[in-house]
Amino acid sequence: MRYSSQVERYFDDPPNAGVLTGPAERLAAGRAGDVRHGAQVEFHILVDEGLIREARFRAYGCPCTIAAAARTAELLEGLTVEAAEEFDPHELAAELELPADKLTRVLVVEDAIRAALADWRSRGS
């Protein structure tokens, strides 16, 4: 198995790994996937005035899953919630040069973002 240099970089030294602490009313989180199916991704976001100030991820899965989650958490920071809704998994797959058979992993990442954003909206902020 060969990985692109981007995957290698984000896998070896992932920015934004971990969780967030802060005032509960500004935090949201979402998770998708299943460890039993080989991939699980979780995002934590801190939102302030409609803007995602901070984002963190946790991921279980192949190098592509971990790299995709790390890159996504990095991209989320500074986006408005509306802009984050526009997340395009295919764009991420292209940027990381993921092989076609790893596309399902990016869909887990997408589901995790949607879960985090839904969690944020459910708080009625």
Next chain:
Amino acid sequence: MSRISDPQHMNLSHAVYLDYAATTPVDPRVAQRMAACLTLDASFANPASDSHLPGRAARELVEEARLKVAALINASPEEIIWTSGATESDNLAIAGAARFHRHERRHIVTTRTEHKAVLDTCRQLEREGFDVSYLVPDRFGHIELRQLQEALREDTVLVSIMHVNNETGVVQELSEIGALCRERGILFHVDAAQSAGKIPIDVKAMCVDLMSFSAHKVYGPKGAGALYVSRAPLCRLSPLMYGGGQERGLRPGTLATHQIVGMGEAFRIAKEELDQEGQRLGRMRDRLWCGLQTLPGVEMNGHPTLRAPGILNVCFPGVEGEALLFALRPLAVSSGSACNSSSGEASYVLRAMGRSDQLAQSSLRFSLGRFTTEEDIDYVIELTTRQVERLRSMAPKQELSEDEGCLALGG
């Protein structure tokens, strides 16, 4: 450190090789003997060319190698048939014996944890109308004699059980199996690709009729192997190929003098160094296991005592197998058998031992060998511990801690 260059990873110009169960480098002493069989000024002639001196010289080298292979396993040289490797030996032994006796007996017994060369040959024989029973090992990878007793039938022609498992290093005790088979007039085949030169073998004491060997697992060349075919009692086979009648007609084709000489020299060295090297590898294997056990939850896949010295298969719960392999890319290790690693599927050997798909997928095989040093082992412990901890810390927690409890996690 015994590092090898890796042109694909220029930033990791060296890797610690711990995949000796997949293959071994040719010992320089072996390579030297092989080189002396190739060119005009060396023993290049056809060993079957009895009419001239160069041919007879090549024949002498081949017979000298046959003696060395026989000596390692307490066989007679005329009981050794040269092949291209253990896969061919397994095919010739199992299909050859089954087809020879097909009119009287049509049942074969083997195990779920055999190498694919055995399992796929058995599958083919099933298509030809044979019945095959596959014994399931216990969770330590071991087959009990009682299981075999219960599986044997009036029409059982052959039992095929490997000596040392290639993924787990589990050792089967052959003597009692061999004695049972001999008593019942059933042929006993053993795949000894992973045990030859690693632990003692005595085909007479073990009552083995057929035994497969590979040169490249013992610091010899790839593309060379042997099959032990017992003469007393006489074990009869149908050949897989037809041709010039070499090797008692069981394996025709011009003998590859350099390959055979390399295998002979490799087996000679293995016999000479077996005791000392076995102890050294056992100590390093124990050091590795001891070091890895500082990680919570790790488990050994295999038998606590019945195991070969050079193989350690470890399950790292909580880390995904592909990620672990990539995180450990400064090492040359594998997630199981090289023969199955391209499939991406969890190891059928570990599955047969009752491991879940996920645990099997989170397992790594470390296999140590002649050029492994204690320094290598310490590096492996340090790197593996660090990377497993890193990957585990990055994974979602299956139960949220108190301070994260306020977060509603879906999915």
